[in-house]
Amino acid sequence: MSEDMREVRESLETTSASSSESITRIAYLRQRYLVTFMIMFITINCYTNRAIITETIEFFAEVTRSRNSTKHKNHQCLELQPLLEKKSSLNFTKIFKIDSETSDSIQDLFYLSYTLTHFPGGIYADSRNPKHLLSLVTVACSFINILSPSIIKITKGNHHVMRAVAILLGTFQGAIFPSTLNMMAHWAPLRERASLMSLNLAGFFLGLVASKSGTKLLVKSSGDWTTPFYVFGAIGVFLALIWELWVFQDPHHDPRITPEEKEYLDVEMRGLVDHNPKRIPYFAMFTSFQVWILILVHAANRGIWHFTGMMTPVYTKDILKYGNDQINLMSTLPYIPMTVLIIALGYFSDWITRNGYVSVLTMRKVFTSLGMMGPPIYMLTGSYGGCDRLGAVIIFVIGMTQFAFAYLALYLIPMDLSPNYTGFLASLTNGFGNFGGFFFKKFSMWVAPDKTIHQYRDLFWVSVLIAMISNLVYVIFCNVKVQSWNRPLVKRK
Known part of the structure; x- marks a missing residue:
């Protein structure tokens, strides 16, 4: 490996001396980082798009909470008074009523379909090209969310329709995780595997922040519970477009990659990664x-x-x-x-x-x-x-x-x-x-x-x-x- 790396280094020095354009591209736009950051942004969008209904349901539905926990008063903190919450000046019209158990079951259906489609998603990612699959599922989830407010209003929050929407979202999103990891395997060199993967995984946590806090912030700032559906949906479509134009399935299919970076990745992945269908x-x-x-x-x-x-x-x-x-x-x-x-x-x-x-x-x-x-x-x-x-x-x-x-x-x-x-x-x-x-x-x-x-x-x-x-x-x-x-x-x- 050391001899291979020495050859790459010598090649880099030779080519860099002969091309100032190549130097600029190496310093400022390495394709493996572009791929990694795009995966991170798609992951963030994935996490926001999966739970918009759950995070906004309190604004368009009257949610009745279970009171089972009040039947037993044997724990020591029961005597504490609930902290006062700041009253919002916004007044949202409630379209329908739903109990908390039904609301939770709708989200459970998302995770069930999401889990089941993991397996065909992983098979497709490894045996074919996951790039276009990621574009498809990102756009599909975005359009489902863009249409969701109209569906909820027309059906007046029909529980079966909302379950169907959750299942459809989960079905598409199940392919995202195995597809992104397959892409990372083709772009993350051995020496940078953990650092690049950490950027990908950071998208999970940032997506949770955007989902839990960003969604409610958009609702309260705009005064309209439909805003997050349109904003996050539009972002998903935009990300899919950038993904299709700028990202490629592996270094050998990327026309923008520099010869130096391609050679470096080939040396790092020699004997480990085969970019052909398998x-x-x-x-x-x-x-x-x-x-x-x-x-x-x-x-x-x-x-x-x-x-x-x-x-x-x-x-x-x-x-x-x-x-x-x-x-x-x-x-x-x-x-x-x-x-x-x-x-x-x-x-x-x-x-x-x-x-x-x-x-x-x-x-x-x-x-x-x-x-x-x-x-x-x-x-x-x-x-x-x-x-x-x-x-x-x-x-x-x-x-x-x-x-x-x-x-x-x-x-x-x-x-x-x-x-x-x-x-x-x-x-x-x-x-x-x-x-x-x-x-x-x-x-x-x-x-x-x-x-x-x-x-x-x-x-x-x-x-x-x-x-x-x-x-x-x-x-x-x-x-x-x-x-x-x-x-x-x-x-x-």
């Missing part, structure tokens, strides 16, 4: 021990995410008695430091492994352990703070931020094991992980039906136990060596 080795992948270890830890991670990340807003409302506006602020608060942390970790990981200070396997194990164990331990500690609002929120934010470690490690491993089949491998790990999330959601309702502080604490103890067992199995058995089945079965033109 047949997926299903049998080898499904019988791979490393694949199932990765599926196990992903499912556990999704469960811990549900027990901690998804429960934080509910906990602060049920136990700490925060108001809706404050809950919305606190639910997005961890995602900003998570974004900063995951980008910093990406560059740090590449630097420390590239210089040989720590092996890639060690970095993946350390990051996964911190990201798996940190959040549930912090959440459990915060629950013992009782009614100390400030202390609990600080601890919860710190705990949530540590998810960045696990995200960076777990979503890099498919690329480590098989860069040729990252799309389908990611669909397996994330898809089965999402199925685990459905199970853990039902389990959390069983453990904490009355939403008392003691029941939440039991839930956090369970999450710590799951983290300990799954992480121990992962640390003992995981590997990051390129698998033998990464070699293409059939090369086609």
Whole structure:
């Protein structure tokens, strides 16, 4: 590898001396960064477009909340008075009524269809060209959201129609995650894999911020609940247009890439990535021990995410008695430091492994352990703070931020094991992980039906136990060596 890199460096020096235009292009527009940032923007748009109805439903529907939690008054914070919320001067006309359980079930249908289409999305991404697929699903989701306000008004919020919209959105969006990881595998060189991937993953957290805070900000600033549908929908169409014009499926199809960058990427990916269409080795992948270890830890991670990340807003409302506006602020608060942390970790990981200070396997194990164990331990500690609002929120934010470690490690491993089949491998790990999330959601309702502080604490103890067992199995058995089945079965033109 060192000889190859020396040849690339010499080629760079020779060509740079002969072409000032090439120097400018190398310094200011490297195509791998363009691809990475475009994937990040599409991911942000994906997360905003998937939950606009959920985030705006309170403005156009009268949502009745379940009062099951008030039947039991055996937790210590019940005597606290709810904090006063600032009354909004805006008066929105409610089109229909809906209970909170029905509203939640509509979003559940999105995640179900989203999970199911992970698998065909991964197959298509690895065996064909995911570039146009990403454009298609981005435009489709954007137009669905642009049309959603009219559909809601015409049908007066018919629940079945809203379910159909959620299923349709999930069906399209299920292909985005495996497709973006496949694109990254073809553009992220070995030496920059973690840093470029961290920018991609940052789109997840920024998308959650845009979804939870940006959506409501657009509604309140414009005075119209339909505004986010049109704004985020239009942004999606614009991003798809830029994607089609500027982004290409791999360096060999990109006419704008400099010869120096193309040669650099070829050297980095030699023997690892084949840019030609391929047949997926299903049998080898499904019988791979490393694949199932990765599926196990992903499912556990999704469960811990549900027990901690998804429960934080509910906990602060049920136990700490925060108001809706404050809950919305606190639910997005961890995602900003998570974004900063995951980008910093990406560059740090590449630097420390590239210089040989720590092996890639060690970095993946350390990051996964911190990201798996940190959040549930912090959440459990915060629950013992009782009614100390400030202390609990600080601890919860710190705990949530540590998810960045696990995200960076777990979503890099498919690329480590098989860069040729990252799309389908990611669909397996994330898809089965999402199925685990459905199970853990039902389990959390069983453990904490009355939403008392003691029941939440039991839930956090369970999450710590799951983290300990799954992480121990992962640390003992995981590997990051390129698998033998990464070699293409059939090369086609």
